[in-house]
Amino acid sequence: MTHAPYLQLPPQPIADAAGFPSLPDYVASRLRDAILSGDIPAEALLRQEDVGQRFGVSRPPVREALKRLEAEGLVVSRPRRGYVVAPLDPTDVEEIFEIRMLLEERAAYIAAQRRTDADIEAAAAVLIAMEDLPAGTAEGAVAFVQHNRRFHDCIHRASGRRQMAEVMVSLRNKVERYIRVGSMIANSRAQVNQEHRAIFEAFRDGDAERLAMLCRLHVHDAGARLVRGLRQKGAGPG
Known part of the structure; x- marks a missing residue:
């Protein structure tokens, strides 16, 4: 290579x-x-x-x-x-997202119960900014990933589970460089925005069970899209 x-x-x-x-x-x-x-x-x-x-x-x-x-x-x-x-193959990605599903689900459930007005305002601001980002440009793709991190960080912080959040950040870092590939972002921007909007509404309403379910599905779908993209490109990333 x-x-x-x-x-x-x-x-x-x-x-x-x-x-x-x-x-x-x-x-x-x-x-x-x-x-x-x-x-x-x-x-x-x-x-x-x-x-x-x-x-x-x-x-x-x-x-x-x-x-x-x-x-x-x-x-x-x-x-x-x-x-x-570090290299990463689709099998590793699947395992990472399996772990993330469990952690994100739990963190979301707790966050819905503990979120404050300030937490809701912070998440709303990031969501609006993310939805307003232009599509079809490399700069927009990078900004979208950055805002995506901030949006989920709002929920992680609201949970108050610092150790759990650190583990989730570490897992996210391992795959983020592949998520940044433009085609993997551009092809799913509208769907991700819809998922984020539903997640925010459950977070705002304090609906712990719904927020936990939505976050689990969101992570599952993101992982599935990424694995498909990596496998379509050939023998995995790298």
Whole structure:
């Protein structure tokens, strides 16, 4: 397999690190964004010296950042190669979405019982912004995925289950770079918007059983669409 050269990505000025608690936080955040956006593809080699040059940092914070991303499942360590962006096949996607269905269902049930007016207002604002996004552009597709994360984060926060939310974020990160593929988003935008609207209404009304059911179905359908898209493209992602 031919891998895209990592250093095709533009260097990041070290001044950008000022807003982060530490250099490992900075490097991990920037690498995470590049992986989730697809700028760094699956199986791409992440040489520590290359990463350090890109961000203008030494190797120790790079090593710490890569260890954090490995714990999140975004990179893996390969013998005699170092770290590479983690590959993912349709079977892995199915398993991840099976787990997410259970967690999202439970978090939604609790969120409906605990949500506040502020939670409802936050979810409504994200929903409206997401529905207003233009279709048919790469920028719109990326923005749609970002708003999708924020919408579900509103429900996760309302549940008050921090550990559960962290696990769900980790699982979502493993598949998000594939969800960002334009065709997989464009072909389902209208349906996803309808599902989000129904989820929001159940959340607003405090209907725990309905919200739990809708979130479970939403995750199931999203996983099924993604698996179909990956299998249609051939031997899985990467």
